[in-house]
Amino acid sequence: MRPAAAAATARAQAQELGAQPTAAPSSGYAVAVLGASGGIGQPLSLLLKLTPGVRELRLYDVAPTAGVAADLSHIATPARVSAHSGPDALADALYGADLVVIPAGVPRKPGMTRDDLFNINAGIVRTLVEGVARFCPRAWLAIISNPVNSTVPIAAEVLKRAGAFNPGRLFGVTTLDVLRANTFAAEVLGLDPEAVSVPVIGGHAGATILPVLSAASPPVQLPDDRARALMARIQDAGTEVVKAKAGAGSATLSMAAAAARFAASCLRAMGGDSNVVECAYVASSLVSGLPYFASPLRLGPAGIAEFLPLPPMNGVERENLEAMRGELDASIKKGVDFVANPPARK
Numbered sequence: 001m002r003p004a005a006a007a008a009t010a011r012a013q014a015q016e017l018g019a020q021p022t023a024a025p026s027s028g029y030a031v032a033v034l035g036a037s038g039g040i041g042q043p044l045s046l047l048l049k050l051t052p053g054v055r056e057l058r059l060y061d062v063a064p065t066a067g068v069a070a071d072l073s074h075i076a077t078p079a080r081v082s083a084h085s086g087p088d089a090l091a092d093a094l095y096g097a098d099l100v101v102i103p104a105g106v107p108r109k110p111g112m113t114r115d116d117l118f119n120i121n122a123g124i125v126r127t128l129v130e131g132v133a134r135f136c137p138r139a140w141l142a143i144i145s146n147p148v149n150s151t152v153p154i155a156a157e158v159l160k161r162a163g164a165f166n167p168g169r170l171f172g173v174t175t176l177d178v179l180r181a182n183t184f185a186a187e188v189l190g191l192d193p194e195a196v197s198v199p200v201i202g203g204h205a206g207a208t209i210l211p212v213l214s215a216a217s218p219p220v221q222l223p224d225d226r227a228r229a230l231m232a233r234i235q236d237a238g239t240e241v242v243k244a245k246a247g248a249g250s251a252t253l254s255m256a257a258a259a260a261r262f263a264a265s266c267l268r269a270m271g272g273d274s275n276v277v278e279c280a281y282v283a284s285s286l287v288s289g290l291p292y293f294a295s296p297l298r299l300g301p302a303g304i305a306e307f308l309p310l311p312p313m314n315g316v317e318r319e320n321l322e323a324m325r326g327e328l329d330a331s332i333k334k335g336v337d338f339v340a341n342p343p344a345r346k
């Protein structure tokens with residue numbers, strides 16, 4: 001399909017997805033963080049307390065949240081902070097929320113892959129998304145918990161079963177891959193990272209993370225071996241942090257910054273800003289043929305407003321795109337199968 005025709009089809013599809021805009025209260029939006037006491041949850045909550053447009057910040061975790069909430073509530077910004085701990089408090093945390101961000105779950109230790117987290121995190125995400133379906137079915141949902149390539153399909157299947165699935169409002173957060181790509185490319189080019197923009201497509205694990213360096217702005221023109229090394233560093237960046245933390249978890253502070261940027265983009269789009277573009281991992285076969293894929297999206301008041309065409313790729317990048325398909329497909333099927341044939345609940 002020609003890019004213009006693909007974009008028009010994508011707009012039509014997005015309009016179907018996003019039935020109605022999220023109601024826009026004049027005083028801002030209610031944001032719930034599930035996993036708010038954790039390594040990501042705490043700094044993310046801090047950044048959200050400082051984010052314009054947040055009217056209510058609801059902190060939920062199975063661990064206590066009262067301390068974090070009390071601490072944040074002293075910061076002089078309009079967001080009202082509330083604490084919700086334990087499964088009985090999930091309803092209050094979620095009821096009527098506009099945006100739900102989920103960093104709940106266990107992080108990697110050295111030697112583990114993100115997929116090694118599946119057995120624990122799949123059930124956590126399923127339970128939390130069941131709550132979203134029940135208490136705030138119109139919310140935008142941003143999933144951070146790994147393995148993102150599988151947890152987003154799990155969320156989608158749970159929402160479908162509850163009749164609450166809106167593919168235009170379900171996102172796997174891949175913003176950290178974009179921040180890393182921008183940072184590392186800027187280092188190589190000797191530029192300010194804020195002036196560099198690299199689209200990152202695919203998924204969020206190893207070879208499924210595909211930074212399209214040849215389509216970066218400004219252009220990243222490097223000899224093949226240096227481009228390969230830069231790509232490998234971006235793909236392995238999560239593992240770089242896991243190794244450096246030596247058993248104390250994975251990226252938390254940079255992830256909080258990435259999720260806060262993504263959340264702020266969602267809130268701006270909900271509020272009517274028509275110029276919000278982010279890469280995220282979403283349920284659509286439009287751009288790649290796979291049922292879930294990360295690609296640049298224009299966000300609008302109702303969720304995804306437009307699937308932007310995939311950036312132009314050079315030969316190596318196209319090969320990498322083809323090479324990742326098997327892994328991504330298997331991770332998606334694993335998530336779908338978890339909901340279709342669930343193991344006994346503990």
Ligand SMILES: NC(=O)C1=CN([C@@H]2O[C@H](COP(=O)(O)OP(=O)(O)OC[C@H]3O[C@@H](n4cnc5c(N)ncnc54)[C@H](O)[C@@H]3O)[C@@H](O)[C@H]2O)C=CC1
Pocket residue numbers: 034035036037038039040041060061062063103104105106107108117121124127128143144145146147148173174175176177204249250251252255
């Ligand atoms: N998408 C991405 O780019 C990234 C994803 N991650 C993932 O984010 C997740 C969280 O990482 P960290 O914050 O470092 O872990 P952490 O262990 O520091 O925090 C996780 C929090 O989740 C809570 N939690 C566990 N089960 C829960 C449940 N059923 N309901 C509510 N809360 C629950 C824990 O009590 C804890 O406070 C991990 O799965 C990690 O792999 C981490 C970095 C980047």
Ligand SMILES: O=C([O-])CC(=O)C(=O)O
Pocket residue numbers: 107108114146176237238239241242250251
């Ligand atoms: O590497 C991990 O396990 C955490 C993560 O997803 C990242 O930092 O990109």
